Amino acid sequence: MTNTSGAAPEQHNRASKSIGMWGATGSGKTTFLAALNFAVLRSDNEDLRLYGVDDASTRFLTQGNYDLTTRHSFPDATQQIRGLSWVMSLSSEAPVRRMFGRMARASAPAEFNLDLCDPPGRVFGSAPAPAPRPQRRMDIDSAPPDIPPAAVPDRDIVEYLARCQGALLLIDPIRERALGDAQDSFQATLLRIAQHYLPGQQPGSRLPHYVAVCITKFDDPEVYALARANGYCSHDEGDKHWFPRVHDAHAERFFRELGDKLDIGDIDLVCSGLSRFFYPGRVRYFVTSAIGFHVGPDGRFHPEDYQNVVEEPGKQVRVRGKIRPINVLEPVLWLGQQITAAG
């Protein structure tokens, strides 16, 4: 059931720690969440589980699964959804008391909430949502909607994010190049969180959140081509598909280069805002793909034919092959481990 009454989920199944999803309209939050379920299920870590805290959240996962695998389409945008929440359980390194009162770290089961409570993504921004249009995964050719004067982010949502221990910030570089509103949305929300949290703190304090910045649509031809051409691509030895990846250590630099080379607005301001308002080490960049790349008949990635979406003018974008998320689980796990380990 869709919760439209308030910003924060109130279900009784909730864990004590939460991660909120943060991103502009069309930044792929819905698809990311749907893909996360695939990533969890395909993970070798059997301690991982993701489940909804209520019927609406569970149905969301079910629908996302159906859309991606059966309809071969992307989940509908979250126009009206508020307050969806899932619990992710995992093993986490946590401090435990040993003999003689000594403290040590040990693996222990942990849980945290993953909340999608912003839904329409415009809530994070300063602009109202554009009029609904046929779904396009890459709307780069269409003119950006007329953007009216700045709107104020939803207060409840901001307060909720301020209360979360972690945030999953999604940035779609292709959409950002076309519309350029991610930075706008990010700055507006960031300032509101700071306004909500920082007063009364010690001078020099920063926001305590952990932030996983997910640069989405790594599978997009332009994003992948840039990564490949500039030497960012590497491969995990254990990856049976030989998917390319951008190592997390290089993700921020790649993000900045992406901004420069694809002429994507003021991406540097996003990086700058994150480094100024959050503590060092609490922000990490991930280059992700919700649907992953296409694989050939041999089950391997081929740089000659890797696009996993079928897009045609005037038609709904379709998913071409199997969903094989790249770096979708990793930012969530990183956030989960950080916030659960923090005690």
Added chain:
Amino acid sequence: MSSPDPASTDPASTEPPGASCPVCGRAVGAGPSCPDCGWLLRTRVLVGPVTQKMEVAFAIALEQWRRRWDLRLVARICDDPGPYQVYIRGGAPSAQEWEAARRDIEPAAPDAEDDQGLRAVLSDVVDGLEPGRGTVLVEVDPDGVTVVQAGLDSFGSPRLGDARTAAWPQLLPVLSRAPRELHVQLVRGIPPLDQRQPWDLMLGRIPAIPRERLLVIGRPAGWQVLDRVAEMVVKNRPEARLVRVSGTVDGVSARTVLAGLMKAAPLNRPYRLLLGVVDPVSGAVRVQDRQLFARGAQPGTEQSLPLRLLPGDGQDITLAILAADQRVAEPLVLARVDLPAGSAFRLRAVLDGPGRVRILEPEGTKVHSRPWADISREIPDRVDLAPVQADLICAIELCGPNELVQARLRLVAELLTVLAAEYPEQGRLRAAALTCTDHVFQRGREQLPVVWERQLGPVSETRAWLAERTSAVIGYAAAAPVEDMLHRASELLYESRVAGRAARLLTIAGRSPHPYPQDPAGRDRTLPCPLGHDWRESTGRLARLADARCVAVTDTAQTGGHAQIWRELGPAGLHVLPETTARLVGEDLGLLARGAQRIGLPLPDAE
């Protein structure tokens, strides 16, 4: 009849200086008898007076001896003494006398050849002619001394050069200009010419004799002046051969016989007809020759060759015949004829003799008015023409609105109809069809084949197969699996090329092929061919390995990057469906001749 008894003569003669033989007129020598006529010139001194009886007897003997001598002379000149009877002392001979005279002269030249022998000698001359090495014929006959050179002309045909004759009165002014008197003089000899000087002068007046193989013919044998002059010509010429020929003044000259032998000689080298040969794959034109008459062919031989013309080519067709190893560029025979365009015909020609060929068919053949250099300059290096054997593949996209797909199929059907009429010969043109429907970019269906094929076979069967094709719905708008058709076409046409058949490809589609690989820059989001076929690689193979001539037809005029793609798909011609015709496409494919295209030479045709 015999001369007086030599026993009665006395060598101590009392004849005056410069005395000559009373019979033949030759200067008297030291011997008792005249070496020419045998008249007893000297007897021993008789004792006693010369009686009347003795004088009468001597006069009778002298008269008889003279008559016998004259008859022999005339018998050497001709078979009928009539015209020459004035030169017979004692008047016209009786039949018995004439017969006896003719019998007497038979052994006069025992080594002389008769007419048959002369022909044999001259045949050897003809046979022995070699390029750059001829034979000089010097004929010493009643007309004078004639020098003529026999050799091979630029085409290797035996030819006699111009004869240069010095008549006897020019050579020896003392000789008469009256023919009969001259003949008598030539047979009898001229007493004053017993001296050497006039003969030496005469040699200087003979036309120059080239230093080649020399054959001297003295004819008729037994004519004293002729024999002597012939011997003088061969003197000091070790390579020279002297042949005396018996006969009379009416005999045929050796040079006439030689000319006849030359005309009737078999060919000493083959004669060849120049033909245009078109490479079935590239259309490159070469000029080749084909044997018309073999070496050894006799005059009167008739030959025919099956020929055909380039489709569209018919006016002012050149028929050129060369002799093998000829030394000039101009053909031996250069003729022209107008024929129906593209027709097949037979060339019939008869060999009249070396260097002489008469064209019997096609009718209306005339001597060409232009030099070969001009004609050959107009022969193109390459033509777009119907190849000898060709394979055509029609690759057609079946996706799109039915009306549009039917228009594509209709164009191909029209083309195949025209081609079936143009290529009625079985197996000369084979056609195949490839059709495609869209790739299905869905899990499990991407690897499914999208190309359907009608194998190479008769044009009419391919046309019938295509008539059953129907349109299909577009499944992926950005591209059509043209690359898959190209891939298959490159395989088929490579085999055609290996088999020596010209390769032709017609591609008709509404959309560009899928790329492969995906655009490395990521800008073109068209999905690459899921079967991994790279259309550029296929077109490269078609060009390099199959040497295929590729024509493309699009539904509409292409722009931007697609225009470049289609130019590469149709390097031999790019057409827009509503604006083109089957004929234009066929011309670009090189299967139908363009109107203005000609090579002007016949092509070889199958027997």
